[in-house]
Amino acid sequence: MTTPTPATPLIPLPLTIARALTTAGAALTALSTFLAWTWTKAFPGNLTVTGYPGGLQLLTLTGALLTLIQLLATWNTPGLRWLSPTRSHTPTTYLAAGTLATTWYTLIAISVQLGGLANLEPGGYLAAAAALLTLAGALALPFERRPTHAARTPLPPPRPLPAWAEILIIAAAFALALSVLTYGIGTAYGELFTGFLLLTGFATAALFAAGLITRLSALTHKHRNITVTAAFIAAAAFPLTQDTDEYTLIVVNILIFSTVALGLNVVVGLAGLLDLGYVAFLGVGAYTAALVSGSTASTLHIHFPFWAAVLTGAAASLVFGVVIGAPTLRLRGDYLAIVTLGFGEIFRITVGNLNGESGPSLTNGPNGIPNIPDLAIGNYNFGEKQKLGFITLNPFANYYLLMLLVTVLVVLVFSRAGNSRIGRAWIAIREDETAATAMGINGFRLKLLAFALGATLAGLAGTVQAHVAYTVVPEQYVFAGPVPPNSAFLLAAVILGGMGTITGPLLGAALLYLIPAKLQFLQDYQLLTFGIALILLMRFRPEGIIPNRRQQLEFHEPTTTATPPAPKAEAQTS
Template identity: 50%
Template sequence: MTDVKTPVPEATDAPAAKPERPIAWPLGIAGVVLLVVGSFLSWSYDGQILNDLSINFYPGGLQILTLIGAVLSLVLLLAEKGPMTRLGAWLDATLGIRTLGAGLSLYMVLILVAIGTESDGLINVNPGGYISLVGALLIAVSGWLLPLRQLRDMSEARLPGGIEILTIAVLMAAVLFAAAYALGLQDAWSFILCLVFIAVIATALFRTGTMTFVSHVGQRHKKVLTLAAFVVAFLFPFTQNGSDANMSIANQVLIFGATAMGLNIVVGLAGLLDLGYIAFLGAGSYTAAVLSNSAFATVGWKPPFLVVMLVGAAVSATLGLIIGTPTLRVSGDYLAIVTLGFGEIFRFSMGNLDGNNGPNLTNGPNGIPGIPDLQIGGFNFGDEHSLAGIELGRFSNYYFLLLILIGFVILVFARLNNSRIGRGWVAIREDEKAAEAMGVNVFGLKILAFAVGAFLAGLAGTIKAHQDAAVSPDQYQFIESAFLLAAIVLGGMGTIAGVLLGATILKLLPEKLRFFSEYRLLMFGLLLVLMMRFRPEGLVASRRRQLEFHEEDEELAVEVEEQRLAVGEAQ
């Protein structure tokens, strides 16, 4: 890596915050060796537990993950003191070793607990499990004994263009592997342990500064990163071996993500709190249902699906205008209450349009079942198709269609965000009175935000109706609007990657953690509380949001850095 500005002294020349203990580095190497040796030995006496970890010299899935953690720990140790010290001048290897050591120790403890819980106790844990645990603990101790060092600014790190593009490709391949492996796990404990491991690795990469470098690489190669992300998404169905269950979850994630992107315009850009947004998704779904060939459809007009999509989106946008025009004169809590009421009015209205309490349009509480699969030209989305010798079922067909939809939604959001309209929305969100004083058409832009957001949700709803093969009022309850809003807050308001990540987490985890059916909402609430405490700007936040939430932290970091430099000069 080379510098583009004034060279900064090497990390090894910077004064250490505390004296280096000679035993720290060998202790870490010993931990890595024990972790590798233990992973090749049997962990469990019972082969039916955790997808069989009972065979010596034949690592199972969770043991392979441990080996990955060991390799990453070794790389950081060699960057701290060894042949890779040039890399250690940029990466915070010490923090990474500490994180990996603590995280892998927790991971191993949970594995031993899982083996003991699923069998007759810890007596069924074989020596390999304990050896790996000791190895993880030694890595953690080594990390705490190693000193912190002065590092270079990762924003100045550069690699040849081809290697940077290769870095993006490797990262996207790792994401595809992790998603395919995690979704393929049917055992509850195995899935939880896989999530813990992914969280440990991700945290370590962030703390070393690796993800900062990747972020700058992504900024320099935006088109390559976008293309790589869509290639990974396109290849995902080919990793599922025709699993309809996993593809159904993936489709729900895409629908949820596309809808959340529409709400992101209203909440993330314009700063308008909408608690009834699920109604716009429902309007698109009901429009597609009544215009379908279902035996329960009540409208005789059966246009092509592309027309149905436009009609459904237009109906949703119209509802956005209807609800927005009288209610956007209020703000804050009052706007939230009004939009919440609109969502409930929509749900009850769909239940009352049954021919008794109103016109027979939606078949009342029974909804409209029997919606046939889409057929565009000669392609029927309900049939299985083969591509490159791999069978793609019904849900895979809808997945590709939803992938096109979410690409369009992202394009619309990005263009609006970078336009004059987007800057006007941000100005309204920051200070409505100041924006109005500067000549921004506050009311018009608010109405536009509601209409565009509703339009995008309506598009997603038209596809959802055919994929689910039925619509009913109970699909569009308030809790769904709350989850959409939570996805934006969790991922990062006003961002694209953050909202998609938040939508994935909030849609994937409840599906895979059904054995926690009684505690899922409790876990969800705890997750939000922890997010608000430790990262209120979201998982993937814009620089503006980070400065808003952590201005005091930034000032404190500067003061601490100045104190460290002063202490170093004194020494």
């Protein structure tokens, strides 16, 4: 049987004093956000105003209030008990740590950017001390060390709710997620986005520790159709929250990156084939669409309709997947990785040489294919503003909705394939190909099928990417570069998010694209940053951010305790 580690405080103090310190610290932290933290407006967000918070102060205020609310929930406060199904103080500790991280990051950024601690006002010093006091009090609360999911005790059964109330909870959860996502993508400067990431990360850990994610997962599993509908409506409503195309374009590229990562997840996560040149299939789809979509720079001088261009790009990637996979998939491990890496580089060099001088005139060489026209379905032109009743969609909002449909299609294909007989055979090959072959599985044929399916999904996304970017050039399809998607980032998205899952690569791709897009100073240190992230993840969570249940159990052996044998009953003598 599994036994969870008992809850013990990290700082030995009486529980009453710990609660008082946490409450006082959180209240003072919230109060400090209504004071000026600096005297100059040179730091973004205008933290010079007394009377109301602004900029990063809003994040500190949010963290302090969430800490107070969670602490009250652990006291069985009426109306707040549902916020802490586990009745644990661990979420309070996480929220206090997130509040401290956000606050101290803001104050350090002010000191570094403006040239010293002299630029802090008394409100800033009060915020630093109060946030530290909050964390000290939270560390004196009982903290449950739960190293593995398997060691967690089940939650107490929830109070029965009517079906309409459960549906409202699901809708509210997706509405809250949309609001948080919209705020994070719309942050106006890098400091605010960094503070948002810090607080969101600790708040997410608090939600898991409180048991709210587990309760919500049970509701979504119970109302699966309602959940899918609510998720799609929330995703489709994102363009309606944007006034311009600036942030919508970022999300369109995130969807493209996520779709390609999910296609790679078929190859790596299900079949266990390490493909280091996967971005080449994205390039095949993009170049094919650029050649047949009526670009003035196309050497083919043909113009296919939208549906034909998409099918042509996906079919071309399928053919390349079969042609490349047939002679190489008899290799395994590092040898297969080296060959696929070589294929990716060969593709980039080849399209760079098809300029009429070094080779046939097809791709215009390093200049690529510019002036790719906007997609059009009948009279609906994606490059123009469109009105649907009272709703006006900007050009990139049109592409966003198109990519959302493509992403839904890819998710359906992945889920159906993963749960099918072929998907189970892929998993068997991933775990032990020799054993799978001994059980009668044709390993080569199924690996080729996985390779072809992954290539087709990448080519499908590439056809849309070509029209979104309006141009394709060889430098877009490298193994590692400053701008995703590339093979290294795609593989990192799958590993960071969680191999073999659907939401894992989607989340990993979103983070890997969004962070460099919002934090411009990381442009020169992306590989270093993601290398450090991979090392930390392999050390503390090797199964990924959103793990596959099977892999989570493989990476973490449950803590077991031997149960002493029951004493034998003594024989009764008459």
